[in-house]
Every structure is written in structure tokens, then in C-alpha cells.
Amino acid sequence: MTASTTTRPAPRVAVLGREPALRLAATEYGRFGSLLGALAPGDWSRPTDCPAWDVRALAGHVLGMAQMVASTRSFIAQNVGTARAGGGIDALTALQVRSTARLSPVELVDRFAAVAPRAVRGRRRLAGVLGRFTLPEDQVVGGRTERWTFGYLFDVVLTRDTFMHRSDVCRAVGREPELTPEHDGAVVADVVTEWAARHGQPYRLRLTGPAGGEWSSGMAGAGREEIELDAVEFCRLLAGRGTATGLLAQEVPF
Numbered sequence: 001m002t003a004s005t006t007t008r009p010a011p012r013v014a015v016l017g018r019e020p021a022l023r024l025a026a027t028e029y030g031r032f033g034s035l036l037g038a039l040a041p042g043d044w045s046r047p048t049d050c051p052a053w054d055v056r057a058l059a060g061h062v063l064g065m066a067q068m069v070a071s072t073r074s075f076i077a078q079n080v081g082t083a084r085a086g087g088g089i090d091a092l093t094a095l096q097v098r099s100t101a102r103l104s105p106v107e108l109v110d111r112f113a114a115v116a117p118r119a120v121r122g123r124r125r126l127a128g129v130l131g132r133f134t135l136p137e138d139q140v141v142g143g144r145t146e147r148w149t150f151g152y153l154f155d156v157v158l159t160r161d162t163f164m165h166r167s168d169v170c171r172a173v174g175r176e177p178e179l180t181p182e183h184d185g186a187v188v189a190d191v192v193t194e195w196a197a198r199h200g201q202p203y204r205l206r207l208t209g210p211a212g213g214e215w216s217s218g219m220a221g222a223g224r225e226e227i228e229l230d231a232v233e234f235c236r237l238l239a240g241r242g243t244a245t246g247l248l249a250q251e252v253p254f
Contacts, residue, residue, distance in 0.1 A: 011134045011147035014155040016190055018131075021155035022124055027183045028162045029116035032062060035166055035175070036109045043173040044105050049241050050165075055172050056105070057097045062165050063112045064096025065158065066119040069126060087137060127154040142251035156190065157253050163187050164239050164254040167232055177232065184211035188231045191252055195238060199250040207231035 014021060036059055044056040053061065068078045078095060085091040100108065131151030138145045148157070163184070170177040177184075188211045196203065202218020203225045211231040218224050225247050227234075237244040239254040 009146065011149045012152050013149050014152045015193055016155055018124070018127060018151075018155055020186070021159065022120055024183065024187060025123060025155075025159045025162075026117075026120045028159050028166070028187070029066065029112075029119060031178055031183075032162050032166045032169075033109070033113050033116055034178070035169055036105075036112060038175075039105070039169075039173060041105070046172045048168045048172045049236075050168060053097070055169055056108075057101075058165055058168060059108055059112070060097045060100035060103070061093050062162055063100050063103075063108060063115070064093075065161065066112065066115045068096070069122040069154065069158065070115050070118040071122055072126070075122070075126065089139075123154045123158065127151050131155070139253070141253055142249075148253075159187065160191065160235075160254040164235065164241075167236060168241075179210040179232070181210055184231070185213060187211070188235060189213060191235055191238065195247075195250055195252050198252065199247050201225065201247060203227065203247055205234075207234050 016024075039055070044054070044059075046055050048055060048058050050058055064078070067074050069075060078092065081095050082088070082092040085095060100111075103111065127150065131149060131154065133150055135148050135150060135153065139148055140146075167177055169175075188207065192205065192207075192213075192215050196215065196217060202223055204214075204216040204220070204227070206212070206214050206228040207230065208228070209231045213231075227246075227248065233242075234248070235252075235254070236242060237248045238250065238252040240251055
């Protein structure tokens with residue numbers, strides 16, 4: 001009898017280079033901070049597409065995540081607290097929301113502005129030390145379990161998380177997000193590259209708006225899905241916001 005073996009897929013790594021990834025991180029933090037600074041007093045209690053969070057709680061999570069990577073001490077402290085609460089992303093984000101809950105909106109805006117540059121430097125440092133290693137916990141994306149490297153988390157996912165929550169806040173308060181091809185277009189293009197690799201099917205994609213572009217794979221005709229929609233809405237669907245069908249049902253981490 002021959003014993004069967006199962007080979008686990010290799011952990012996911014970043015496609016973006018570190019320097020471009022850090023430039024995107026710095027710009028995204030800056031845009032999120034500017035958005036928070038422009039909110040009216042009544043905006044902070046508005047509900048968001050994250051069911052458990054209003055704008056205030058969502059901003060507390062983003063601040064907490066930036067604080068986590070701003071220093072090795074904060075990184076260790078938040079991960080120890082998360083482990084004591086049972087582990088997992090939900091425990092981590094709940095910890096972040098609780099730890100920032102007593103801050104006033106003005107304090108939250110000021111603390112985010114102060115921590116953002118340190119978060120970028122911290123992500124560079126942590127990725128340099130831990131980037132090639134695999135996270136200790138498996139991740140679930142679209143109902144499937146996978147592994148990530150720390151580099152993928154620090155260089156890619158944390159920027160996408162802030163990008164998506166900036167969109168959440170804009171939708172909640174009825175504000176158009178600041179979008180440019182140079183920044184948001186680069187974030188979206190990286191998402192498209194990963195989305196296409198994950199589903200592996202022929203497609204033609206046209207995304208509209210300042211962050212948009214056109215991509216395709218495979219020959220036109222039967223079996224190639226043709227998709228056209230707004231670039232931010234495309235990302236929102238891939239992040240699980242809204243009801244998606246066809247290839248748009250292929251989730252991508254944010």
C-alpha cells in the first residue's frame with residue numbers, strides 16, 4: 001500500500017515590489033486621514049457597509065491597524081491581545097475598535113495623522129524582518145483556506161484594507177472618494193492581477209472611472225466573460241460588499 005500525501009499550496013506572496021507598495025501605503029494613509037479630517041460632526045455616527053461598525057468604529061479599526069504596524073512593541077501587544085481573545089481577524093479588529101473607542105473624533109483624526117508616517121516605516125521594517133515567513137494562522141478567502149506571507153500582509157493587504165474602508169466611509173457620508181490613476185489605478189490594477197490569477201478563466205474586463213482600465217485573457221467567444229463596471233464597485237464586490245455573480249464572485253482579500 002502506498003501512502004498518499006497532500007501538498008499544501010505555497011503561501012501567497014506580494015506581486016508588487018516593496019517600494020511601489022510603500023508609496024501606495026503612504027498615499028492611502030494620507031487620503032484616509034484627509035477624509036477623516038473633512039467629516040462633519042454628524043457623519044461619525046452614520047452606519048457603514050460593515051454591519052457592526054458606524055463611521056466612528058470603522059475609523060477606530062483603521063487607526064488601530066496603523067498603530068499595530070507602527071512599532072514592534074505595538075505589533076506584539078495587539079497580537080498577544082488577539083491570541084488571548086481566541087485569535088483571528090475578528091478578534092484583532094474588535095480589539096482595535098475597543099482600544100480607540102474613548103477617543104473623540106478630533107483626537108482620532110490627530111492620532112491617525114501622527115501615526116500614518118510611522119506605520120509606513122513600521123511596515124517597511126516588519127516586512128524586511130518577517131516578509132518571507134508565513135503567518136501562523138490560515139486565512140479564509142471565499143470559503144477556501146489559504147496561507148499568506150507576512151510580506152503579502154504588510155505590502156498589499158493593509159493598503160487594500162484602508163482603501164476599501166475609505167470607500168466605506170465615503171458611501172456612508174455621501175462623499176465622492178478622491179481617485180487618481182496614479183494611486184487608485186495602481187491599487188485596482190494589482191487587485192485585477194490577483195483576481196485573474198485566482199479564477200484562472202478567460203475574461204474581458206473594462207473598469208470605468210479614474211481608477212479604471214482594461215484587461216483581458218483568452219480568446220473572445222464562448223466561455224469568455226465580458227464585464228464592465230466602475231472600478232471601485234468592482235473592488236467592493238470582490239471584497240464581499242454586495243451580491244456578485246460569475247467571475248465577480250471570486251473574492252480577493254481586502
